[in-house]
Amino acid sequence: MSRSGEFLEVINLSKHFKGLRAVDDVTFSVGNGEFLGIIGPNGAGKTTLFNLITGFLKPTSGEIHFVGRDITGMKPHERVKLGIARTFQVTKPFKKLTVMENVIIAALIARKQGKIKEDEKNFAAEVLEKVGLLHRKDMAAENLPHGEVKKLEIARALATKPELLLLDEPFSGLTGEEVASLQEVIKSIHEDGITVILIEHVLKACMALSERIIVLNYGKIIADGTPEEVCMDKQVIEAYLGRRGLEFASG
């Protein structure tokens, strides 16, 4: 693994909602090229953490550094231009636009920045091909089945040419078959050199993909280690994984 602490650094980050500490003094860093999983029970603060990293929320306190730059005060679109892309847990397709147009919009900005040299339509087609949606390119996004909307979210994020990709529960609501195929897609994205942070409830997929896992509970990090380490961690097992964790840990 490459040097951690230089790519993404989250330093004493907190976000309070009227007294509720959704993210509570969280510190961690992610190395370039790493695949980090973030797990934790519902309401643990995972999505809030993503919103802070991507600039959709302003932190109550703390800092975020990306490639050595303090990005804490930057707007979401500025962070995208720096190379941070995200998907939404509750999908947000441009419903009335076609699948192709959805992806082209993200590619347009990347092309204006010079990140894409080729024609943005060709590039968008390549991205759609990668996630397996090219056959749907002319369909209005609102007509896509749920599993494919999830893929569209990822395609759109990829079209911004990110260096860091944040995926918020991309597997939720997918069938077993869909999970398997999406898992391959995400794996190949990581193999292309993109650093990935994956929030996931489908533990099996998350454990299989992640090199390292952070466990959040009540806004705090309660464990940080390899999937194996995390699964063996008593605190994690008690606080979150419960019986399922024990089952997983014992194979």
Added chain:
Amino acid sequence: MRGMRQGMGQVGQGMGLMQPKKFAVPLVFVAIATIIPFIAPSVYLLHVLILAHIFVIYAASWDILTGYTGQLNLGHAMFFGLSAYVVAITNTMLKTPLFLSVLMGVASAFILSVAVGLPCLRLRGPYLAITTFSFSWVLFLLASSAMIWLSGGEEGVRGVKTFIVGTIPNYYLSLVLMLISVYILYRIASSETGLILKAIKEDEDAAMACGIDTTRYKLLAFLMSGTFAGIAGAFYAQYMRIVTVDVVTLELSASAIAFSLVGGIGTIIGPAMGAYILTILFEGFAWLADYRVLIYNLIIVSFVLFLPGGLMSLRDLLRRREEEGGGVGGA
């Protein structure tokens, strides 16, 4: 292949030559519009059509902000009205040359669009609608009572100069102005910028996540919208040569919505069509004018309920039928 071309039509350039059909309707319209003064030289008819041309620009300019960008503007008359008043007041009271007055009128609409746009950038949904409505309401109150010494109230500001005297010259001038304005707005709407505006309308967060500076693009939409409405208002002032509170009424703001709903919101051409048809209808059947507000409201409600896509959606429906019918007419 066909599907691919269609899917990209929104973004693509140079599609025109491949689709001569696309130009047929506008060309026929321009041809007919050009010869109307010869085949029907009625001053009254031409007057109605001049107003129609003005309101076409007005409706299309509303559409770029609300139809494309999704920023609900309930007070569009403020841009039209402010520009018209500034033209009339500077020209008659300060005696500035007309072309300078017109420049000032359009500039005032531009400045107003910044003034309204900036606070609106942070607002969404109903708050935005209420804010735009309030701005136009303030302008109406100023014109109808508080600043009556300047606006002349119901009497209005009279004696505005005109660029060209005569109905026929004004007819052609308004026709050219309308064609240029609608063409520009349509080109913008069909460009990359238009696609980005649509994305903002669909989902602002997702647009941001695509790297779009949504604030900048929303402000751009406000500017374009306000400025073109200002152009329409300035032309109106020099053509009518009198400006009354009519130009800042709630009714005029509502008409932008009614025109656009009839034609089809978010298409530029639709609102232009709607404005053309409804203006002729209202001016042609003067007795209808008394029921104008009622009719606008009926139109708004019934189109929202039964044909939210307006007349343009009927066209799309026909096209789809045609395609499904085995492509008999296909090229």
